[in-house]
Amino acid sequence: MAMVQITDARKSYEGGFEALRGVNLSIEQGEILALLGPNGAGKTTLISAICGITQPTSGLIQVGGHDVVRDYRKARALVGLVPQEINLEPFAKVRSTVEFSRGLFGLKRDDALIERILRQLSLWDKRDNSVRELSGGMKRRVLIAKALAHEPRVLFLDEPTAGVDVELRRDMWDVVAEMKRDGVTIILTTHYIEEAEAIADRVGVINKGQILLVEEKASLMQRMGQKTLRIELTDPIDAIPSSLNEYALIRAEDGGLIYTYDTRAERTGIGRLMADLSEAGLHVRDVSTAQNSLEDIFVGLVAQQEDAA
Amino acid sequence: MNWPAIGSIYSHEMMRFFRTLMQSFLSPVISTSLYFVVFGAAIGSRIDEVEGVSYGAFIVPGLIMLSVITQAISNGSFGIFFPKFTGTIYELLSAPINFFEIVIGFVGAAATKALFIGIVILGTSFLFVDLTIQHPAAMMAFMVMTGVSFALFGFIIGIWAKNFEQLQLVPLLIVTPLIFLGGSFYSISMLPPFWQTIALLNPVVYLISGFRWAFFGMADVPIAASLLAIAAFMAICLGVVWWIFRTGWRIRS
Incomplete structure (x- = not known):
């Protein structure tokens, strides 16, 4: 069964603008799916609808077989989200903000896990720094650490490498590869096509709130190439x-x-x-x-x- | 109920308070002392007694209410406004918790801070005036109910506010006047009859009156009316929070 199953998801706003116009998408467990689309295509809206940040107007979205609206606790427990914007509390300490993210999921404190995550993202030395002292790239790492703190089975990365230097981009791809080895399903949005080419198993193309195509990266390139x-x-x-x-x-x-x-x-x-x-x-x-x-x-x-x- | 998550929000909010514990502790002590100097000593020496209670003691319940209400509102509103402002609210919305659990965490912390300050002020008062509390349990209950309901009110303001100006607007334009006109420093019976009737439309009058009853056994309005007022206010706030939860107003677009 698919890890993420989206059936005819629609989202319209009060002004009548339709951000999602009947999205159907099925994402298998353990795969990396890259969602490509220009700005305003509906990528972030789609992710927000899956993660509970916005309510879909109609349609069914399931994560791990759980309806994200009716069964939101079970669905969201599986999901980690790295948002596009650097949304962090400026005065919080790195370690404590990551611990807080874990706590929000109702999970017990786990110092060893938090240490492992911080080390993996080269944040361990900065653990007692407050967020506002960090560089932009470091802040983005903190966002990832927060998303990983509850050991999600599905990870959403919304434009993870927008405005990020080459080194961090490589690091991020390494983290993604490691998570894939652990069987985590990863969905990333990007408008860097090279990113999709580099790490995705499948590529979806979204524009104007519709999925135009989802296909294995290799066969896509071969079929359409x-x-x-x-x-x-x-x-x-x-x-x-x-x-x-x-x-x-x-x-x-x-x-x-x-x-x-x-x-x-x-x-x-x-x-x-x-x-x-x-x-x-x-x-x-x-x-x-x-x-x-x-x-x-x-x-x-x-x-x-x-x-x- | 996801109690561990509620606990996380609660302690996260309290942490900010403890980081600035000295400020949190000192500012109410200083401002209360000032009130005692100005109202208790300077003005109070000319007023003497109000209905058998020394003026210095008479203003204690009003002073505590003043701080509990303003602190509950400012902590309650800022607590939820801040994540909206910094964008970290995405985390609350994507966690496996519902809106009421979020409310309990934030409002609980805001009320706790307000109560802490109320108790500090009460403690400070003992340094300035002779005070015996006739109904300590009722006094605590009143303080808790006031703290919780105004923290809820603050939470609603925090959800509503789109910027820092709006965040200050309601407390400044509505709440502070209501508190000052609510009999913090005087008995309603001191007002001319017409203004007495007007004052009865002010919900804060009922709170301060009830609170004062817990201290001295005397009140401007019946204690039942005071209880009703605070219960009604809390019910209205809960109703609004419920509506916000149903519609996702200003949170889940």
Whole structure:
């Protein structure tokens, strides 16, 4: 059974604005799902609805089989949330604020666990500092420590690496990887596509309150991926011979050719192209292929939705 | 009920109080002493007695009420406003606790702080005036009920307030005048008849009167009316809190 099951979730605000327009999503236990979407796509609203910060207008959201509205205690006990904004009490001490987070879940004090979490996030040396003395990156670590203090089984990271330096980003990915090893389900929102590419198992694309697609990262990239073939010629050309018109070639700056093909197609047409090139008297010196990035796929999807609307 | 979580909120709130214990302790002692100097010695020497009680002693219940009410409101409102302001309220909302558990934690802590200060003022009073409390249990009960209900009231203000100005607005514009006009420093019977009738519309009159009865066995209004007033006020506050809980007003959009 899915760890997080969202069925036709809707959220509309008083002004009539619909932040979520019938979201359906199923997240398996132990996977890392990256939710990609532009600003205002509904990512944070979706997370808020799952975590209890906002009430969905309609639909059903379950965590670990528990309805987040009716059975909120059992559902929320499983969930940890790292919010997008750095929301911390400035005067609180690092350790005590993390202990407080654990207490809020009604759990007994556990010094060993808190120490382990603080060490894992390189916060142990700062444990007696007050939050306002910490740098921005350190504060973000404190937010993560707070979210982990009750040992959640599902962790939501809302834009965890927005405005974060490279080192912290790597650290964060390490923490995520370690949690995944422990079987924790992780959902992160991001608009850095490279982040999704680096750590996610599956990628969901959300825009205008709707999930446009959820798919295994690898298969997504393969299924939707267009490849480009760069052909370097022994003798650079100024114009593309008309006999090659059917291939929709682009002349590269170096006088070579660029051929775009769909990996999904039955025939990529590469063999025929090579033959036709040779027929046209062009001699191939080198070839290279490049796969489209998630970014291209993402931009394509969002553009498609805009066109449809 | 998630009592451990309530306990966490409660002790978290109390921690802030203990961090500044000296301030929490000293400021009421100093302000009470000032009241005794101004009202008790300077003015009181000309008033002598009110209904058989020395003026210095007469103002003690009013002084305590004044502080308990203002402290309960300011602690109650600030306690919940602060997480709203810093954004840490997300934590309360995503924890496996319900709104009433949150209320119990915050209001309990705010009331505790108010009671602590009430007791400090009572203790200070003994330094200045001869005081015997006729109904100590009733006195404590009144103080607790007042502390709790005004902490609840403060909590509602804290939820309502969108900024620091609004946070100060209600206490400043409504509560302080009501307290000063509520007979803290005088008996309602000292007012002209017309103003006596007006004063009876002031809920604080009933609280101070009842509280004074616990001290000296005398009251401006019947003790039953005082009990009714505080019970009604608490019921209204609970009703509003219940409504906030149902609708998520200004908390869960």
